Amino acid sequence: xxxxxxxxxxxAYGAAPVLHEISFQVxxxxxxxxxxxxxxxxxxxxxxxxxxxxxxxxxxxxxxEITGMRPDQIARLGIAHVPEGRGTLGDLSxxxxxxxxxxxxxxxxxxxxxxxxxxxxxxxxxxxxSSNASTLSGGEQQMLAIARGIMxxxxxxxxDEASLGLAPSTAQRVYEAIARLRREAGVSMxxxxxxxxxxxxxxxxxxxxxxGRITLEGPREKLMGMDEVRRAYLGS
Amino acid sequence: MKNFISGRGFRVFAFVAIVALFVLAPLVSxxxxxxxxxxxxxxxxxxxxxxxxxxxxxQVSLGQSAFLGLGAYVAAYGIMHDWPILVVFILSCxxxxxxxxxxxxxxxRLHGLALAMITIALPIVGVPLAKRFSEFTGGAxxxxxxxxRAPDWSxxxxxxxxxxxxxxxxxxxxxxxxNLTKGRIGRALAIVKTNEAVAMSMGVSAYRYKVLAxxxxxxxxxxxxxxxxxxxxxxxxETMSFHSSINMVVAMVIGGSASIIGTILGAAYLVFLPxxxxxxDPTQTALISGxxxxxxxxxxxxxxxxxxxxxxxxxxxxxxxxxxxxxxxxPQNSTAQEVVDIPxxxx
Amino acid sequence: MAYFIQLIVEGFATGSIYGxxxxxxxxxxxxxxxxxxxxxxxxxLATFVAYALTQTGVPLILAIVVAxxxxxxxxxxxxxxxxxxFEGGDPDTAVVVTIGLLILLTGISxxxxxxxxxxxxxxxxxxxxxxxxxxxxxRSLGTIVIxxxxxxxxxxxxxxxxxxxxxxxxxxxxxxxxxSGLPVSLLLMIGWGLAAALGSVAGVLVAPQLFISPAxxxxxxxxxxxxAILGGIDxxxxxxxxxxxxxIVENLAGAxxxxxxxxxxxxxxxxxxMVILIVKPQGLFGRKVVVRV
Numbered sequence: 001x002x003x004x005x006x007x008x009x010x011x012a013y014g015a016a017p018v019l020h021e022i023s024f025q026v027x028x029x030x031x032x033x034x035x036x037x038x039x040x041x042x043x044x045x046x047x048x049x050x051x052x053x054x055x056x057x058x059x060x061x062x063x064x065e066i067t068g069m070r071p072d073q074i075a076r077l078g079i080a081h082v083p084e085g086r087g088t089l090g091d092l093s094x095x096x097x098x099x100x101x102x103x104x105x106x107x108x109x110x111x112x113x114x115x116x117x118x119x120x121x122x123x124x125x126x127x128x129x130s131s132n133a134s135t136l137s138g139g140e141q142q143m144l145a146i147a148r149g150i151m152x153x154x155x156x157x158x159x160d161e162a163s164l165g166l167a168p169s170t171a172q173r174v175y176e177a178i179a180r181l182r183r184e185a186g187v188s189m190x191x192x193x194x195x196x197x198x199x200x201x202x203x204x205x206x207x208x209x210x211x212g213r214i215t216l217e218g219p220r221e222k223l224m225g226m227d228e229v230r231r232a233y234l235g236s
Numbered sequence: 237m238k239n240f241i242s243g244r245g246f247r248v249f250a251f252v253a254i255v256a257l258f259v260l261a262p263l264v265s266x267x268x269x270x271x272x273x274x275x276x277x278x279x280x281x282x283x284x285x286x287x288x289x290x291x292x293x294x295q296v297s298l299g300q301s302a303f304l305g306l307g308a309y310v311a312a313y314g315i316m317h318d319w320p321i322l323v324v325f326i327l328s329c330x331x332x333x334x335x336x337x338x339x340x341x342x343x344x345r346l347h348g349l350a351l352a353m354i355t356i357a358l359p360i361v362g363v364p365l366a367k368r369f370s371e372f373t374g375g376a377x378x379x380x381x382x383x384x385r386a387p388d389w390s391x392x393x394x395x396x397x398x399x400x401x402x403x404x405x406x407x408x409x410x411x412x413x414x415n416l417t418k419g420r421i422g423r424a425l426a427i428v429k430t431n432e433a434v435a436m437s438m439g440v441s442a443y444r445y446k447v448l449a450x451x452x453x454x455x456x457x458x459x460x461x462x463x464x465x466x467x468x469x470x471x472x473x474e475t476m477s478f479h480s481s482i483n484m485v486v487a488m489v490i491g492g493s494a495s496i497i498g499t500i501l502g503a504a505y506l507v508f509l510p511x512x513x514x515x516x517d518p519t520q521t522a523l524i525s526g527x528x529x530x531x532x533x534x535x536x537x538x539x540x541x542x543x544x545x546x547x548x549x550x551x552x553x554x555x556x557x558x559x560x561x562x563x564x565x566x567p568q569n570s571t572a573q574e575v576v577d578i579p580x581x582x583x
Numbered sequence: 584m585a586y587f588i589q590l591i592v593e594g595f596a597t598g599s600i601y602g603x604x605x606x607x608x609x610x611x612x613x614x615x616x617x618x619x620x621x622x623x624x625x626x627x628l629a630t631f632v633a634y635a636l637t638q639t640g641v642p643l644i645l646a647i648v649v650a651x652x653x654x655x656x657x658x659x660x661x662x663x664x665x666x667x668x669f670e671g672g673d674p675d676t677a678v679v680v681t682i683g684l685l686i687l688l689t690g691i692s693x694x695x696x697x698x699x700x701x702x703x704x705x706x707x708x709x710x711x712x713x714x715x716x717x718x719x720x721x722r723s724l725g726t727i728v729i730x731x732x733x734x735x736x737x738x739x740x741x742x743x744x745x746x747x748x749x750x751x752x753x754x755x756x757x758x759x760x761x762x763s764g765l766p767v768s769l770l771l772m773i774g775w776g777l778a779a780a781l782g783s784v785a786g787v788l789v790a791p792q793l794f795i796s797p798a799x800x801x802x803x804x805x806x807x808x809x810x811a812i813l814g815g816i817d818x819x820x821x822x823x824x825x826x827x828x829x830x831i832v833e834n835l836a837g838a839x840x841x842x843x844x845x846x847x848x849x850x851x852x853x854x855x856x857m858v859i860l861i862v863k864p865q866g867l868f869g870r871k872v873v874v875r876v
Contacts, residue, residue: 100749352812361853493675522693523691
């Protein structure tokens with residue numbers, strides 16, 4: 001069943017066009033990757049989906065047209081965007097950050113057990129649960145941002161450059177947790193990554209963007225086998 | 237036609253025409269109009285000083301009226317005691333400058349809000365002090381000085397003579413101000429305004445430039461005080477009031493901050509708005525002033541000086557075909573990609 | 584000695600008025616990053632609404648409740664319609680926008696009621712109670728108690744309730760908060776509405792003493808600004824403590840230091856504020872701001 005569908009989506013920053021005719025699909029329980037170099041338009045694609053950028057074309061989530069909706073409206077439909085730069089609420093404690101993530105949940109008990117799950121997924125956060133989020137390291141903040149997204153019990157997670165600025169071992173740990181989340185919760189994902197090797201641990205298929213256009217796409221096996229992809233992205 | 241307007245020749249022509257206008261105006265206008273125009277020069281100098289610290293320097297100052305008032309009191313005192321006018325002028329500039337410098341030396345390391353609060357304190361403390369030290373200031377009634385009458389050889393009436401004196405002095409200050417802001421100091425202030433930490437790494441001491449800017453602003457304020465007494469022939473504690481400081485900040489932003497022409501437009505706004513609002517309905521001046529102020533801010537957030545730019549922007553947009561993916565409906569926001577409803581994180 | 588204690592209690596009372604306004608200023612600054620110079624004028628307009636209602640025979644308590652609700656709604660609307668587009672932009676322009684609101688709202692009050700002061704009924708009975716030989720006016724006590732209750736309610740709101748958490752999140756990072764589904768626009772409006780309502784409390788508390796007029800809170804506003812900044816602009820408790828200190832110092836200096844007397848006593852808190860800020864720039868309770876380049 002198709003959960004997310006982009007058709008001929010375009011976006012521009014002011015007068016400069018950044019995305020051209022982007023079309024792809026994500027099915028339920030599916031994980032798709034968006035790969036490409038810096039400035040290719042990967043993050044803009046996620047922002048287009050979560051409503052942070054206005055777009056042309058059509059974006060449908062669960063059959064419903066979501067272009068033109070506000071980000072908080074889109075989030076309430078079940079899309080959790082973990083943004084580039086993490087969007088940490090620095091003045092709030094780690095626990096409060098997680099509570100914000102669970103804002104739409106009505107039942108208090110599920111919030112508590114969800115927090116438990118997140119702390120199990122990211123044990124580093126457990127000792128820092130009462131600290132101000134701004135005092136966390138880069139890796140911990142990334143984990144917190146992902147956990148905050150999980151707290152919303154979303155149907156679709158948009159993950160933007162989760163490995164950015166992280167030491168390789170930390171990035172590995174983050175992606176192991178994401179892979180585990182995928183297995184246990186079955187939530188659909190769209191993962192933007194410059195580091196294709198990390199992305200392919202989780203995603204089944206991917207598109208490759210170059211200056212705002214899709215230049216390659218296909219299942220993991222096919223892409224990993226291609227020389228261009230290996231040379232440009234798997235090495236990093 | 238467009239080329240003609242943006243061409244260099246036109247600019248020179250416009251400049252000469254405006255100067256000629258200013259030189260000839262007092263000969264044909266009423267004393268009242270001359271008075272108003274002279275006040276524009278007076279407040280122009282004060283607002284220019286304010287612009288240097290606030291518009292160019294990025295530091296909010298709500299105390300400019302304290303320096304204007306201090307300069308005015310120095311001038312009034314000196315005139316009343318028959319000191320030579322040149323000495324009076326120099327002291328009217330120097331004493332507020334020294335006071336401003338001392339305050340800045342103590343306070344310039346503070347972050348923006350704290351320093352702004354200290355500038356607020358200046359008029360608040362100044363007004364009761366002015367009332368208290370009545371031997372120097374004439375107390376709550378203020379000090380009246382009758383001076384600067386037109387000499388016989390000029391063949392001018394007093395209001396015309398004062399207009400010219402004040403305009404020439406103001407013009408000198410504007411030239412100085414323009415050179416300061418276009419030169420090295422102006423560039424350093426721009427860096428400090430954008431990001432103090434970056435300025436430090438470039439060897440630009442934010443502290444030193446803030447002290448400098450504040451001293452210059454106070455000096456200009458004091459000079460404006462001298463000019464004020466020249467035109468109004470009177471000063472009182474009201475001149476130093478917080479209310480007056482607020483008016484100057486409003487005028488600066490309305491005219492266009494960090495702009496020389498904007499300063500003049502702001503001074504014109506300051507002088508003429510109460511008159512116009514009073515004409516429309518004297519009991520509703522506040523209501524009208526507030527509405528006009530908000531309207532200008534909505535339509536021209538960068539001030540009146542940005543009017544030509546805005547008009548050309550709007551005409552370009554209507555010529556372009558509709559249906560561009562991102563419509564920038566919030567002219568404030570330089571990040572056009574963000575959906576307008578949600579403001580950037582407060583800094 | 585009794586006189587001294589009386590002065591201190593009176594100082595607490597006037598300080599509470601400044602404190603209520605200061606709380607409103609802190610609230611607006613935390614939620615939208617702006618210093619609202621019109622906070623006093625907004626409060627005065629709401630107080631005038633209460634005044635108008637009492638003139639038509641409505642009981643005072645009801646009039647105050649209506650004024651409170653009016654302030655909340657007006658504050659929220661002002662944020663959405665006037666202030667919203669200037670948030671996150673040039674701070675100088677933002678300051679002037681609030682000054683424009685100050686002028687406009689004062690003008691509305693003046694157009695409606697004129698500039699002369701009018702008497703305003705008091706919530707509290709006149710008279711004092713005798714505590715160990717010190718006579719403390721009921722009005723002062725009542726003012727202090729109401730401020731304390733307001734502070735407590737605000738603390739509860741922000742620390743315990745979900746909506747308080749949401750407001751804190753939006754104050755921290757509105758874009759990120761929206762990605763978690765928080766209704767950012769609504770929460771910004773609530774911030775301003777709540778602040779305006781707080782201000783209206785200050786207005787109705789002080790109006791019986793000062794007589795209501797469009798400029799009634801102009802002076803209190805400057806004190807409230809000083810208190811907010813002195814307390815560290817993001818600290819509600821700091822703002823109130825600073826406000827109390829200002830109220831007390833003003834009273835004591837005016838009474839005890841001869842050369843200051845009545846006319847200069849308004850200057851004393853500002854000199855104090857200047858000295859404290861120079862010595863401790865982040866204010867009494869503020870956090871040191873670490874600037875990341």
